Amino acid sequence: MRFLEHTILSSMLLLLIPFALRAQEPFNIHVSASEIFRNDVLQVEYTIDNGQAISHFEAPVFRNWAIRSGPMVTKSHTIVNGQSSEKTSYMYSLAPEKTGTLEIPSTTVVNGGKKLSCKAVQIKILNKDNPSPVHSPPPPSSQLQSLFGEEVKDDVFAQAPVLRRGDNPAAVIRNNCFIRVNSSKKRIYVGEPVMVTYRLYTALPSNPISGEPPYFNGCSVSEIPFEQAFETEKIDGKTFRVATIRKVQLIPLEAGTLSLGRQTIQNEVTFRIADEQYRRQPYKLMLKNAPASIEVSALPTPAPALFSGVVGSFTITARAEKTSVPAQENNSLVISVKGKGNLERIIDAPKVSWPAGLEHYDANSREDINKEVFPFEGYRTFEIPFIGSKQGNANINPIEFCYFDPEQQTYQTIRSESIPLTFTKAAKYDYRNDPAFREDRTTRQYIWIVPALALLVTSILYINSRQEKQKKEKAAIAAAATPVVVAKTDFNAAVELLVHVEDQRTFFNKCKTILHDAMAEAAHSPATCSREQLLKMISETETGDSDQLTEQCREFFTICDHALYTPTDEAPPKEQVLVTLQQLIYRLC
CATH class of the missing domain: 2.60.40.740 (Immunoglobulin-like)
Structure with missing residues (x-):
């Protein structure tokens, strides 16, 4: 029968583990x-x-x-x-x-x-062209036409230009229409954002009907939105209408010369033919910007050990969600890095020097980046769940973050404030007075309870039959001494009440608390002991299966922690969790 118990419990844990520990693919x-x-x-x-x-x-x-x-x-x-x-x-x-x-x-x-x-x-x-090439679509002709499609009252652009005998229409267009590329800097560092803008200049009424965006190599490319409008600019006494075609933020990945791509536009200009008053003749010419480049310098060496490739200007803050909390209850450390630069390099949380007695889990992160300004600015926030194992005070030392400041041309290490924490005495958990168990609920919301109850009833009947058999065996060898009667917690009743808990976070927190208290009672120790202390006590008992029971309890805690701190759309089925918890409590108590 002992083998059967182990088999049932191991099978239930195996059913749960895939929901919490996903196989890592390459x-x-x-x-x-x-x-x-x-x-x-x-x-x-x-x-x-x-x-x-x-x-x-x-x-x-x-x-x-x-x-x-x-x-x-x-x-x-x-x-x-x-x-x-x-x-x-x-x-x-x-x-x-x-x-x-x-x-x-x-x-x-x-x-x-x-x-x-x-x-x-x-x-x-x-080595041939695709008649229908596969690519990201260029700006539609309607968008390009809108650059200069408005009615203009300026006499310079009011009438079609005259093409006289002997004039070369391509030369006329080329002398009056061109594309320029400008960068916010000519020399930058690896990882430093630079803004590159392509603008179309025309001194003639133009109709840009198609275009091909520039290509880049050795850098990341991010679009920056811009207004579809034009302005006027005088060059060598000639008035040009100027419109932005493309604006991007580039971040170089290696040192050397960063070539800026060639923006092309097929520009159409309609001429009036001299001596032929009513004749209009359109001509098309493919325009492209002159070659341009940016010099990219390598970052200074050696770089600090904390440096992870972040370039720009940043600040860091850190705080605890609660500075005073009972031991064994959930808390979170919130770290936020804010600033301007290559924020996509801020991927993992800054290193935290955790004091003894604090148990932490994987960080969750979120970001808010404004990509409509240059350089991109915003923040990335990391939330790291943790618990204190025992009553007392603790202090999280200042958290450091290192970046390279291209304006100062030096590495900067910034620090948060230290975070004092107070862990009060862990309260004895009162299952029946928990509001999570006493809310009124409709039957329709809990149709899933029927199969869950069926599994629980089957498990409880089996456990009760084992308990009855053990009582008879113990009665046959009763000692002469008067036994000491110790009131025990009704953990089975607590598990049954969990059936009514709807909130996933509450459900798994209660599961952990019930098992923790059951372990404490089985080890004849206070519930203020840490999880690891209780697991060690269980493993040191003289029963033959103590090591296996310890590992199964540890696996159950891991499953609950993953459901709490690595949430997905699908959590382990509650009925399986409850049956597994019921089995563990039976073996402990």
């Missing part, structure tokens, strides 16, 4: 095609499946590829046949710079503290 590269034409654009995704605490994605350096856009970071969550999965992707759009076989390079990322690498992918580039 770090992979996915491409939109393995063979493309030389005028196609390739979509590339570096993906991490079911990642935990992803950090330090090493941006790949693409050789013989021009970066059309990227990296764009996305996260997705899917449920297939009841199984939940998550995917984090770093996406690029690339255009080949030569034909033949080109490589999508491997790179590395840190996932849950472990460094992963992916395998490079080979792409075949055909």
Whole structure:
């Protein structure tokens, strides 16, 4: 029968573990095609499946590829046949710079503290054009036309230009229409954002009907929104209408010369033919900007140990959600890094020096980045759940964050304030007076309780039959001494009340508390002992299966912690959790 008990409990834990501990899949590269034409654009995704605490994605350096856009970071969550999965992707759009076989390079990322690498992918580039090329669509002609489509009263642009005999229409357009590219800086550091703006100048009534955006290599590319409007500017006494075509933020990934791509626009100008009053003749000319570049310097060496590639100007704050809380109750450390620069490099939480007696879990993060300004500014906040194991005071030392300031040309290490904490005495848990158990609920909301109760009833009947048998065996060998009667907590009743708890966070917190108190009672120790202390006491009991029971209790706590601190759309089924908890309590008490 003891073997049967172990088998039942192990089976229930095995059913729960997949919901909390997902199998870690390799770090992979996915491409939109393995063979493309030389005028196609390739979509590339570096993906991490079911990642935990992803950090330090090493941006790949693409050789013989021009970066059309990227990296764009996305996260997705899917449920297939009841199984939940998550995917984090770093996406690029690339255009080949030569034909033949080109490589999508491997790179590395840190996932849950472990460094992963992916395998490079080979792409075949055909030496011919695709009649219907695959690429991100260029700005629609209607958008380009709107740059100069408004009615203009200025006489310079009011009438179509005259084309006289012997004039070259292409030369006339080229002398009066051109594209310029400007950058916010000419010299920058690796990781330092720079704004690049492409503008169309025209001294003639123009109709830009199509265009191809510039390509970049060795940098990340992010679009900056801008108003579709024009202004006037005089150059060498000639008045031009000027409109912004594209505005991007580039972040270089390596030192050297960063070439700025060529923006092209097919510009149409309608001429009046001299000596032919009513004749109008349109001419088209492909415009493109002159070559331009930015010099990128390497960051100074050696870099501080805390430096993770963040460049810009930042501040850091840290606080505890509650500065005074009973021992064994949940709390959170909230760290926020705010500023301007390459915020996408702030991926993992700054290192925390945790004092003894504090148990912490994986950080959750959120961000708010304003990508309508240059440089991008905003914050990334990390929330790290933790608990104090015993009554007393603790102090979280100042948390440090290191970045490179390109204006000061030095590394800066900033620090938060220290955080004093007070852990009061852990209160004895009163299950029946918990409001979570006493709310009025409708029957319709809890149809799932029927199968859960069926499982509980079956488990309780089995446990009661075992308890009756043990009572008879103990009665046969009763000692002459008067036994000491100790009132015990009715943990089975507490488990039954959990059936009515709807809130997931409350449910798993109560499960942990019930098992913690059951372990304390089984070890004849106060509930103020830490989880690890109680697990050690259980493992040191003289029963033959104490080690196995200890590991099963530890696994149950892990399952609850993952449900609490790594939430997904699908948590372990409550009925399975309750039956497992019932089995553990039976073996403990």
